[in-house]
Each structure stands twice: as C-alpha cells, then as structure tokens.
Amino acid sequence: MAEHQHAHVEHPDMYDPESSKIGMWLFIFTELLLFGGLFIVYSVYRYLNPDAFHLAAEELNTFIGAFNTVILLVSSMTIAMSTTALQKGHKKVAIALVVITFIIGIGFLVNKYFEWGVKFSHGIWPGSEQMLNEMSQGEILFFGLYFVMTGLHALHIIVGLIIMGFAIKGVANGKVNAKRPSLLDNCGLYWHLVDLIWIFLFPLFYLIH
C-alpha cells in the first residue's frame, strides 16, 4: 500500500466504498432514464396500434423469452451470492459464482442469437422488404422497437460481462477483497439493473395481449 500511495502522490488514496455505491446508483438512474425514453416510445405506439402490436407479438417465441427470464433471474441470484461470499472471505466461492453468472449471461446471448436468427430467416429485420411490403405500420413499429430495445439490452449484457471479467480478475489477484469490494458490488448492481430491464421487456413484447 505504501508503494501505491507513493506512485500516486498527486492523488492520495481516497477509497470510499460509500462513494462508489452512490456513484453506481446514480449511474443506474441514468440507465433507467435511457430505457425510460424507449418505454415512452413503446407506450405511445402500443396505445396507437393495439391490434397490430397484438398480432406482431404472436410471432415471438414465448418459451425462449420465458427461459431467458428464468436464467437471468438465476444469474442475479448467483452474483448476489458471490458478493456475500466475498464479504465472508470465501474468495474461491466468490469467483466460482461470478463465473457461473458469466456463463449464464453468455447463455442468454446465445438464445438471443437464435431468436433473432429465426426472425431474420423469416425476413423480419428493420427495413427488410418483407416488413415494408407485407406488414402494417403498427407491426413495423413493433418489430423496430423489438430489435432496438432487445438489442440495446443485449448490449448491456455484453457490457455487464466485460465488467464481470474485470471483477473476476480483481478478486483473483486480491485487489477486490472483503475490505475493498466495490468493483464486485457495483458489478452486481449493474447486473441487477440489466436483469430488471429484461423483467420489463419480457412482458411488454412477449406476454401482453
């Protein structure tokens, strides 16, 4: 630690777990408002095109959606368990649990890949001829929003996975530990956010009729 401080003489070690946590929560607020904009757009167009949205939603595979929801919920549990494990000093358990979370995240993306792949094979993507020629405006909007919102969510999953990579590395080399848990804590908070957004996306696109 003494060496560390010497190298950063310009900036003393100001580690404060409370600050990190507040910072992360504030960042989560921004993320919620980012998606909030999309939820407004969705609500407006759903209100204007109820029938078309209903029709288009039939196209989606509720089973894959439900499956992804379940595994994502499980992954939220595993990452929460990993922060608890770190608090109790079980370093290896903590790493194993983050790795499990990571694998589930990958699994979610694989499912997403197949799901989108099926849409593409049916000729459904933004601006495709199939959509422009055969679909009503409401259906075009539904699929436009479907791809934008689930796509943006998938992007957040990828970011979450990258942060997890850093958390695993940090816990492994000891820089993230019971006394300095912020990276893993914040990684968990972020992952819960990603999970929470999916909890809203799933009913909006797959379930509401």
Place this chain on the structure above:
Amino acid sequence: MHTTNAVNGANYLTYQGKYKGLLGWIFSTDHKRIGLLYLYSIATMFATGVLLGLAMKFELLAPGKTIMDAQTYNATFTVHGVIMIFMVVVPGLPAVFGNLMLPIMIGAKDVAFPKLNLLSWWLYVTGVVLVLCALLFGSGTPDTGWTFYAPYSFKSGTNLLPAIFGAFVLGFSSILTGLNFLVTIHRLRCPGMKWTKLPLFVWTLYGTAWIQLLATPVVGITLVLVALERVFGVGVFDPALGGDPVLYQHLFWIYSHPAVYIMILPAMGAISEIIPTFSQKHIFGYKAIIASTMAIAFVGYLVWGHHMFTAGMSGTAQYYFSLLTFIVAIPSAIKVFNWISTMYKGAINIQTPFYWAVSFIFVFMVGGLSGLVLGALATDIYVHDTAFVVAHFHYIVFGGTGFAFFAAMHYWFPKIFGRMYDKAWANVGWLIFTIGFLALYSPMFYLGMMGMPRRYYDYLEEFHGGNILSTIGSWVLVTGFIIIVTNLIRSARKGEPAEMNPWHSKTLEWTVTSPPPVLNFEKEPVLGEKDGPYNYD
C-alpha cells in the same frame, strides 16, 4: 499523512507528476488541471462558434446572397448551434469552474472519482472530434439545425451520423461530470461544512448535476433512435412507417429544456458568489436562493412542451405547459431580487467581475421577460420561429451564461493563475463587449416582432436597417472579445502576482495560496460555528 515533502511548495501549475509537459496535463487527474483543460478546449470551441456566428451576421448584412448561399447558411447555423450548445454552454461553467473550484470550495482534496473526471474530458474531446469529422468529411456539413428535428434529420443527405454520435458522446461526458459532482458534494465536504453552509455556486452545481444525470440520457436515446432510423429505417420517427416526428420533438425537449437550466443554474451560482463578495455583505436570502435553485431544477423538467406550441398539441396540454412556464419564471425572479437586495447598503467595491455581474442581471432580465412573451400561448403563435426567439435565446444563454462565464473568469482568474489581469483593459473589454452585445441582439427583438423569420439567409428589404445595426454589433462584440482574451492571456503569463484573497471573499478557495497547492489544503480545513461562505462583518 498523504502529503509528502516533494509536494509542499509546488502549486498545481508547476507540479511535476508522473509525466512531463503536455502529457502531464492531458493525463492528469488533478481536478484543477482538468478544469484548465476544459477551459482551453471550451475557449477554442467558443472562438470557432463565434467565427461562424460572425459569418452568419455578415451574410445578413444585406438582403440576398452576401457571402454564402442558402445551403451554406443552413450548415453554418447548424454547426454554430451544435458547437455552442453541446460544446460550450452545457459544459461551460460546471466543467471549467466546477472542476477548478468545487473541491476547494467544500474543503476537499479532489472530486470523488478523479479518473472518471479525466475520462469525462477525454469523452468531451472525442465528441468534439466526431462533430468536426461531420464538418470536414463525407457528403456535406449537417444542415438540420442543432435540434436534429425528424423527419429531416434522417432524410438529409448530409453527413449527420458523426454529428449525432458526437452529441451523444458529449452528453455522456456531461452525465459523468454530473455524477462525479453529486458524489463529491455528498461525501467530501470538510468537517463543519453543513448543507446550510455550502457556497451557493456549489448548490447550483448540485442542482445542475441532477439535471445532467436525469435529463441527458433521454436525449441520448433519442439521438440513438435517429441514428438507427438513418441506418436501418426502424420507423419510430418516420411517418411513412407509422412513426410520429412530433414524438421526436417531445423526447428532444424533455432533455433540451432542462438543458437550458444546466446552462443557467451554475451561472446564477457564480453571480451569487460575486455579488456578496463585491458588496462585502451576506447574501440576501441564502435559503431562498437554494430553494429557488432546486425549484428551477425540478419544475424545469415539466415545461418542455412550450417549445412545441405550434407543432400540434392538445389545447389542454398547451395550457398546462404555458402555466408551468410562467411558474418556472418565479424562482429566477426571486434570485434577481436576492442579488439586488444583497447590494443594498453593502460596501460596493466596483471591479471588473462586478461589472460583469450587474450587466448579467440586466441582460438576464431582458432575456427572461422576453421569454414570457414566448411562454404565453397567443403571443407565441405570433413570434414563433422569428428573430425574436433568436434574440430571447441569445439574451438568456449568451447574455446569461456567457456574461456569467466572463464574470467568473475575472473573479477566479487570480486564484487560478496566481496573477492579476490588467483591470483597466478588462473594464474596457467589458464595456465594448456589452455595447456590442446590446447592438447585436436588441434589433432582433424588433425584427422578429415585425415578422422576420429565423434561419433564412435572405430577408425582405424592410428589415435591412435592423440587420445592419445587428451586424455592426457583432463586429463591436468581437472587438471586445479580442481585448478581453488578449488581456487574460497576457496576464496569465506576465501579470502582477496576485494576493491570496484579492477580493476579500469568505469562501474557502480564497484561504489557499494562489495558485492553489496540488492537494488544495496543507491541512484539512474545519468550519467553525461562526464561519460561513458569506459571513462578512
């Protein structure tokens, strides 16, 4: 315990860190160095924006084509707007003076996340470079206006994508700055620095930071949607695919109206520091200013619809937005009363920052009162999209934020550089600048009332007189600007060494040496019962 002997004696300008020279600046996590980085980059962009504005005014010197055609004029006002809004006035006071002064004013060593702070600046630079790419490369300079209104923003053949992406990145930079300041103010106040003892500049930064955090992501996602619309044709704003362009306007203004409070709140904060200092008197209504700051931050969210009175909206919504617009004017008026009451029976010390501050109050009042004309439904229909709107907007944003920026610059200059500027030249610069400002924008109120539309490179012969006056005003203003900048640059290098507290102010930044030491304070300051930011005897 953190200070080593090597640091003592060196100030933040001369301190030799891990890197030498320029690298020691662009990779420094010192909030003061980052503040100066912002100052230099924002000043550069401001000068660029001024040149574009000068070109527009020159075009309007005479009816018909003077120096540029319609397309070039459209591109010019678009780039002028994008630069001035996203790169100058939104980051302006928070990023420059917030970074330079906020930690010192609350008795902290730095902001809560110094590395994130540096990242914010790098994101700012990235955003600037992206927008400049849109300007220099591709299929033509963006011509949509800074608002990127749909559907034209995805129909225009110009090189819009980098500009939109650049605005998005700049927004991200602004969010991170806001987040950093919020945590800093919550966690790093020195002992005794209660919320009721925070300097008002810090309070306004606090309100601003909340707006940056909660409003910016909305425009972020909106710009992403426009970009996706351009690339993939998603349809959300495209009427041909069922989308609604008016929805774009709603989402855009949900951010961009609160954004004008991002611009003006810290300006009000700086003025609230300067007026008591140069009146040597406690600020009148400290708590009223805090309450009105937070009221502006909150109500400011709910008035976005007044940008769209003519865009198609239900009558009920119009009444609601109009009423709230009048309500949001009240807290601003409260502040004006507070500033003027502070001067009453004060020992007024007339110096350059005070000139800027009182002229700020004047132009801000003209801008604010003309805003009521636009907030009222009947009159707005009449002057919507005319030069009147341009005049109102520039009185508030350039007159408000710009004048406050110069006030803050002349106020904190001795602290930042440890040298004093030439006061006589500073006053001359202020006078010429202010005369130029009034001549430039005042005729536009009249022209707008007479019916001259905004955003045209041409106008009817009957508007010629007003436009000549306005263009001459732009030359006078630039003359003043050159005098001010020359004086400041010269003084930063060769000015008289400044005292620790040349204005006899009571806030904490004046208790440290000029320029401040690297870690701000030799010993962590402690505020006693009787200490306070405005406790003058």
